[in-house]
Amino acid sequence: MTTSELAARVQASAKYQELTRKRTRFGWTLTVAMLIAYFGYVSLIAFDKALLAKPVGDGIISWGVPIGFGLIVFTVTITGLYVWRANAExxxxxxxxxxxxxx
Amino acid sequence: MRARNLLAAAALFLPLPALAAAIEGQTQRQPTNWTAIAMFAGFVALTLAITRWAAKRTHTVADFYAAGGGVTGFQNGLAIAGDYMSAASFLGISAQIFTDGYDGLIYSIGFLVGWPILMFLMAEKLRNLGRFTFADVASFRFAQPAVRSFAAFSTLTVVAFYLIAQMVGAGQLIKLLFGLPYGSAVAIVGVLMIFYVLFGGMKATTWVQITKAVLLLGGASFMSVMVMAKVGFSPESLFMRAVQVKTDLATATGLDPVAAAAKGRSIMGPGNFIKDPISAISFGMALMFGTAGLPHILMRFFTVPNAREARKSVLWATVWIGYFYLLTFIIGFGAIVLVASDPQYLDAAGALLGGGNMAAIHLAKAVGGDVFLGFISAVAFATILAVVSGLTLSGASAISHDLYATVFCKSAADSGAELRVSRITTVVLGVFAILLGVVFEKQNIAFMVSLAFALAASGNFPVLLLSLLWKGCTTRGAVVGGFAGLLTALVLMILSPSIWVTVLHHEKAIFPYTSPAIFSMAVAFLTIWLVSLLDNSPRALIDRAGFDEQRVRSETGIGASVAAGH
Structure with missing residues (x-):
């Protein structure tokens, strides 16, 4: 069997269709989530700087710190989420x- | 206790930090720092031993470019982190936080967010399709000579700018840390890097990067813990004291109490880093998508045996890089508290001794004394070595694998000849890197790095993404669109304030934004789309017909090559 025949056979299989459909949808969903999170953060700074400088409660820590740290944690978590589902499914x-x- | 006394005794024989007043310029040469040199010599000895070990195991092109495909996902993740966390991030970002506070965090987040994108859209497909270089993937179903030539050109351009930035950074850093003259510092970096890559190839490069990543993460962790210990492990108290220091400094310049307090508070929020929304988004795009187009990073995906390990690599890389940027934030604020208020690190005018980039280095001394200062200095140097080795290997593979073996020999080169060419190229590139480092001594490093990211986002990324995901993409579309993106990015950079006004001394920049990515990426995508759509050549039929087979292999790994080519 040539590689193109093999490829055609794989392409016709129901499991292959299922894999590509699920993975493509999952990959793009997470991509869009990441884009919204990051460009949302950048736009927040670009359009309303004062907001992130506002303190949380009556302490010194501003909203920018938990939001920025949260974005870092989100980035790692969403990457982990992909790996978790890819490993499992x-x-x-x-x-x-x-x-x-x-x- | 005893060890501590010994260390203290050893410290007595070390040169004191420069106490000279009125130091100016970004990189004042420091007195020769022997602890740092001894630590660094230890690192070099270790890496040369690694190189010797790797050299015995480097026989084929697969060993040379891809470490024989035998790197695990965890190791590769660390190596990627070692390849990516440059001295510019470590010293540059902590310095930015030291000066402006919160802005440094915005910058570092930009360097992290590209990793998930790379993961979701490309990482596994890259591994399934490629062998040694990202051009293997980008040219998979296309006419080889054209796409390879574009990929090699684009790789060399990105690598050149990135390499210049690292070499200049290396020279200035070593001048600063070890008190060596700029030229010899650059030469040392160049020669060591040639050594690693020439003899040890990807195996040595990988382990140098892993060693450096572990040292850097360990050193930065220690520094952060020490900083937090000094403020009783209370973030509130860390930020409170930092704001107090900045307020006192502002008061000392003669500001009234209200203005001084506002200035102190300003480090807790975004400052001048983000100006207009277009610059902000454009710069964010360059960092985010540039990460997924850096040739030396993409190359690391071919060192793992399969797509599963490629996936793990990205996750580990993201974990380490994310962790590292959290640490730099603590380090930057720690430096405000412990360094900015301590006269021993400041000159008569109140500026940091040795220039702005020294914040993290001075903090090392403040929390760990001279020995830890030496350690961090050596780690900073090691960092540069690891990054330039990866860059050189990537540049060499573009010439030997993409241009020589595929375009020039029409894929008929034997492994021995290709290996010989890549080694010769390594030496040539190393010598070039030294010369470029010397010629561009005065260049702005941050600008060069951002240019490299903008170019990678505008050339490699669109070509790679559309060749992987869009059936309609053709050879002509990829090549024309890729070059259009690269050229647009280059031209807009020249017309932007950084060059048009600062270097060429024109009154007003023609292109007013800090980064071209939002425009140049759009040009690249639109051109690839339009040219592919209008492409009626016989080659276009072959290109489109090849998509299904490429997709099956990219999704499942069926037919994927294993880099181990013994």
Whole structure:
């Protein structure tokens, strides 16, 4: 079997369709979430600087600190979320597709 | 206790920090710092041992470019972090926080947010499609010579600007830290880097980067813990004291109490870093998408055995880089509290000894004495070595793998000849890097780095993304669009205030924004789209027909090459 025949066969399989559909949708959803979070943060600064400088409660710490730190934690978490689902779900699907193709 | 006395005794024999008054300029040469030099010599000895070990295991091009594909996801994540966290981030961002407070955090967040994007859209596909360079991926279904030539050109351009920034930074830093003259500092960096890459290839580069990442993260963690210990582990008290120091400094310049208090408080919120919304978003785009287009970073994805490990690499890299930027924030504020108020680190005019970038270095002394100062200085130097090695390897692979083996020999070069070419290129690039470092001594480093990111975001990123995800993309579209993006970014940078006004002394900048990315990325995407759409050449049919096969391999890894090519 040539590689293009193999590719055509894989492409026709229901599992492959499922994998690409799910992963593409998941990947883009997270991408959009990340874009909104980051450019939201940048726009917040660009349009209303005073807001982030406002103290939280009556302390010295401004809203900018928890929001900035929160964005860092969000970035790491969302990356971890992708890995978590890929390990649990996408890898199993991929393995099934590869096994199927090898038959 | 005993060890402490020994250290204290050793410290007596060390040169005291410069107490000379009225130091000016960004990089005043410091008295020779022997602890730092000894620590650094230790690091060099260790990395040379690594290089010797790696050299014995580097026989094929796969070893040289991709460490034989035998790096694990965790190791690669650390190496990526080591490749990415430059001395400019460590010293530059902590210095920015030291001066302006919160603005430094905005800057560092920009360097982090590209990683998830790289993960969600590209990382696994990159590993499944490529062998050694990102051009393997970008040219997968296209006419090889054209796309490879674009990729090599773009890689060399990005690498050149990034390399100049690192070499200049290295020279100034070493002059500062070790008291060596600028020229010899640049030469030392160049020669060591040639050594690592020439003999140890990607294996040595990877382990140098891992070693550096561990040292840098360890050093920065220690510094942050010490800072927090000094303020009783209370963030409130850290920020309170920092604001107090800034207020006192403002009062000392003759401001009235209300204005001084406002100035002190200003470090808790965004300052002048973000000016107009367009500059802000454009700069954010350059950092975010530039990360996903840096050739030396993309190259690291071919060192792991499969897509699963590639995924893990990104997660670990994001964890370490995110953690590191949290630390730099504490370090920057710690420096305000402990360094800005202490006359031993200041000159008569109240400016930081040795220039603005020294904030983290002085803080090292404030929290850990001379020995820790030496350690952090050596780590800063090691940082540069790790980054320039990765850059040089990436530049060498663009010439030997993309241009020589694929375009010039039409993919018929034997492994031995290709390896020889990449080694010769490594030496040539190393010598070039030294010369560029000397020629561009006065260049603004931050500007060069932001230019490299803008170019990567405007050339490599659009080409890579559309070749991976859009069936309609053709050879002609990718090449024309890629060059259009690169050129637009370059021209707009020249017309921007940083060059048009500062360097060329024109009255007013033609392009008023700080970063071109929002425009140049749009030009790249639109051009690729339009040219591909109108492309009726016979080649375009082959390009589009190749998409399904490429997609199957990129999604499943079926047919993916394993870098181990023994």
């Amino acid at each position: 996408f890898d199993a699907l991929t393995k099934a597709i590869v096994d199927e193709a090898a038959q």
